[in-house]
Amino acid sequence: MTSDAVIQRFMEMAVKAAAKAVRVNSAARLNEALPSIIQLGDKAGPRIFCPRSTEKEKAVIIPEDLFTTDYFDADVCIEEVSGAIAETGSIICTSHGGKAVQAGLLPSHHVAIVPQDRIFETLDDYFESCREAPPTNITLETGPSRTADIELTLTVGVHGPERLSIIVF
Amino acid sequence: MSRSTTAIPFRVNTARAVCDASLRQAMDYSTRTFSAKRAEGTAQVPLEEWRERASAIRMQVLDNLADYVDRFSANATRAGAVVHRAKDAQIARDTVAAILKDRGIKMVVKAKSMVTEEIHLNKRLEEIGIEPVETDLGEYIVQIAGETPSHILAPAIHKSRKDIGRLFADKLGIEYTDDPEVLTKVARRVLREKFLAAKAGITGANFAIADTGSLVIFTNEGNGRMVTTLPRLHVAVLSVEKVIPSLADLSTFVRLLPRSASGQILSSYLSVITGTRKQGETTGAREIHIVLVDNGRSEIVKGEFREILKCIRCSACMNVCPVYKVIGGHAYGCTYPGPMGIVLTAVLEGMERAHPLQDATTFCGACVEVCPVKVPLSKLLRRLRERRAEQRLTPLVERLAMFGFGTVTQSPALFGLGQRMSWSVWPLLKDFSRSKLFVRLPRPARKTFKRSMS
Incomplete structure (x- = not known):
C-alpha cells in the first residue's frame, strides 16, 4: 500500500510538470470527475478512446456516441496505466499485458488512471522492480508533450498530447 | 575514421x-x-x-x-x-x-x-x-x-x-x-x-x-x-x-x-x-x-583522451562556455561543438583537421564545474594544446615567438635586458610591424614595478 505522503508527493510533482492531477476513491467519484476533466459539454464532443480491458477502465462511463475503438482517430485517450513515480511526477506506461503504449501518445489529451497501490517513491524503486525482465516498452510520461525549439518559447503539444490529466484511483 | x-x-x-x-x-x-x-x-x-x-x-x-x-x-x-x-x-x-x-x-x-x-x-x-x-x-x-x-x-x-x-x-x-x-x-x-x-x-x-x-x-x-x-x-x-x-x-x-x-x-x-x-x-x-x-x-578508450567518452551529451558545457556563447555551434565546423566537441572532434577526426578549434578555449574551467559526469575537460583541452605544439601544428610565427619567449625567460640576464629595452623598442615595433597588436597594447613601463620599489 502506497502511503498518502507518497501519493501526495507524486501529485505535487506531476502538477509541477504541468499535468493536472486529482484523486478519487471510488468508481462513482471517478465518473463524477471525468466530465470536467475531458470538458464534455463542448458543442461537438471529443472522440474518446478507452481500451476497456482493466476493472477500472471498465468502470469508466463514456457516452457511446463519443466512444471509439481506434486511438488513431481519438481526441482523448482514457486508460489505466501501469503506475507512477513520486520523485519525478511521472506516470509509467508499459506494453505489459498487451497494452498499446502509443494510444496515450497520439490523441491530444491523455487521461491516465494511476492505480494508487502502484506509486513508486523513487526512480530506483521502479527500475529495481523491473531490472531483471523489463517489458518490451516502458515509457515514463512527465507532463504534456513540449518543445522550446523556436526561440526557447515553451509550446505544448508538439507530437504528443497537449494535456495530461492524472486520476489517482 | x-x-x-x-x-x-x-x-x-x-x-x-x-x-x-x-x-x-x-x-x-x-x-x-x-x-x-x-x-x-x-x-x-x-x-x-x-x-x-x-x-x-x-x-x-x-x-x-x-x-x-x-x-x-x-x-x-x-x-x-x-x-x-x-x-x-x-x-x-x-x-x-x-x-x-x-x-x-x-x-x-x-x-x-x-x-x-x-x-x-x-x-x-x-x-x-x-x-x-x-x-x-x-x-x-x-x-x-x-x-x-x-x-x-x-x-x-x-x-x-x-x-x-x-x-x-x-x-x-x-x-x-x-x-x-x-x-x-x-x-x-x-x-x-x-x-x-x-x-x-x-x-x-x-x-x-x-x-x-x-x-x-x-x-x-x-x-x-x-x-x-x-x-x-x-x-x-x-x-x-x-x-x-x-x-x-x-x-x-x-x-x-x-x-x-x-x-x-x-x-x-x-x-x-x-x-x-x-x-x-x-x-x-x-x-x-x-x-x-x-x-x-x-582506440580512443585506450588513449589519454579516453575520459571524453564519459560524455552523455547534455550540452551544459557549451551553455557556460564563454567562447561558444558568442560564436555558436556552426563556427566549430564539426558535428560536436563547445568544450566537449573540441576534444571529441580532435580524437574522432584527427589533429590535422581539428587543431584550430583549440583556439576556442579560455581555460576558465566553467565546463568542468557543470559537467554531470565529471569529464576533466580543462585537463584534456590543455593536453590537446600540448599535443598541437608537439606536432608543430601551430603557425610558424607563434612557434618562433614561443621559442624566443622560452629562451628569454630561462635566462635572468636576457629577461632583465628585455625588460629594460622594451620601453625604448616599443615605438619602433609599432612603426615597423603591420600588426594592430602594438597599436592596441599600451607601451610598457619605463621601470618595472620591482625596480621602482627598490
Whole structure:
C-alpha cells in the first residue's frame, strides 16, 4: 500500500510538470470527475478512446456516441496505466499485458488512471522492480508533450498530447 | 575514421560569427536561459553525490568497454533485435542504407541523433533515393533550411521566430506567421502525416543497458515515441560508449541528464525499449536493428583522451562556455561543438583537421564545474594544446615567438635586458610591424614595478 505522503508527493510533482492531477476513491467519484476533466459539454464532443480491458477502465462511463475503438482517430485517450513515480511526477506506461503504449501518445489529451497501490517513491524503486525482465516498452510520461525549439518559447503539444490529466484511483 | 587533412577554417568561421548580430543575440539569450535553468534545476539536489556516482559508472564502463558492448549485444539479440557492429562511419552508413533499401523503404522518420550527424547518414540516404525526415522540431527546421544543428539540444537556436516563419511560408506554403505556437502546430500536422505514412524509423539512444539489451531514449516532444512505436521497422544508431551496466544504474543518469541539459526534473518522455514486439503485444516495432558505431572509439578508450567518452551529451558545457556563447555551434565546423566537441572532434577526426578549434578555449574551467559526469575537460583541452605544439601544428610565427619567449625567460640576464629595452623598442615595433597588436597594447613601463620599489 502506497502511503498518502507518497501519493501526495507524486501529485505535487506531476502538477509541477504541468499535468493536472486529482484523486478519487471510488468508481462513482471517478465518473463524477471525468466530465470536467475531458470538458464534455463542448458543442461537438471529443472522440474518446478507452481500451476497456482493466476493472477500472471498465468502470469508466463514456457516452457511446463519443466512444471509439481506434486511438488513431481519438481526441482523448482514457486508460489505466501501469503506475507512477513520486520523485519525478511521472506516470509509467508499459506494453505489459498487451497494452498499446502509443494510444496515450497520439490523441491530444491523455487521461491516465494511476492505480494508487502502484506509486513508486523513487526512480530506483521502479527500475529495481523491473531490472531483471523489463517489458518490451516502458515509457515514463512527465507532463504534456513540449518543445522550446523556436526561440526557447515553451509550446505544448508538439507530437504528443497537449494535456495530461492524472486520476489517482 | 573519416580523416581529412584540411584544417577546419575556425578563424574565418569565428570572424563571420562575431559579425552576425542576430546570431550573437540568439546565442546570448539561449545560453543564458539554459545555464540559468540548469542552475535552478540542480540547486536543491545532492548534485555532487550524483556526479560522483555517474562518473564512477561511466569509468567502470570505459574500463571494460568491449565486455559491456558484447553483453549489450548478446542481450539485445536475445530480446529480438539484430545487432550490427560498424567499425567506421562508412560501414555504419552503408549498414543503415542497406537495411532500408532491402526493404524497399522510400521515406524514414528520424528522431534526433547526434551520431547520425557524425556519420553523415542523411546525405547517404538521399543519395540512394530514401527521404530522411527529421521529426524533432528544431532538427526539422534546420533540415528544411538545408543547414546543420548549431546546438546539440536546441538545433535551431540560431534562428529567430521571424526566420522560421519565413522558412515555413517558403517551404510549406503556409501564410507567414511568427507565432511559435502556430508554427509548432503546423509542424505537428505536417509531421503527423509523415509518422503515419513511414514504414521505418531511425533513432539514436541516450543510453543502452548491457544487462537487458534495452535502448533508452529521452524526448520532450514525443517524436522518439512516435518513431519507435508506429513504423514496423526501427533502426537505432548509437555509438558504443552509450552503454551502462544495468537498469538500476539508469536512475542516476535520469536525474542528471535533463537537469544538466534544460533544468527539467525529467524530460516529458523517457522510453526504455527492450527488443521487438512479442507475441500478444501491441506496442513496438516488429523488426529492430541496432547499429553500434565504433568509429575509432575502441582506440580512443585506450588513449589519454579516453575520459571524453564519459560524455552523455547534455550540452551544459557549451551553455557556460564563454567562447561558444558568442560564436555558436556552426563556427566549430564539426558535428560536436563547445568544450566537449573540441576534444571529441580532435580524437574522432584527427589533429590535422581539428587543431584550430583549440583556439576556442579560455581555460576558465566553467565546463568542468557543470559537467554531470565529471569529464576533466580543462585537463584534456590543455593536453590537446600540448599535443598541437608537439606536432608543430601551430603557425610558424607563434612557434618562433614561443621559442624566443622560452629562451628569454630561462635566462635572468636576457629577461632583465628585455625588460629594460622594451620601453625604448616599443615605438619602433609599432612603426615597423603591420600588426594592430602594438597599436592596441599600451607601451610598457619605463621601470618595472620591482625596480621602482627598490
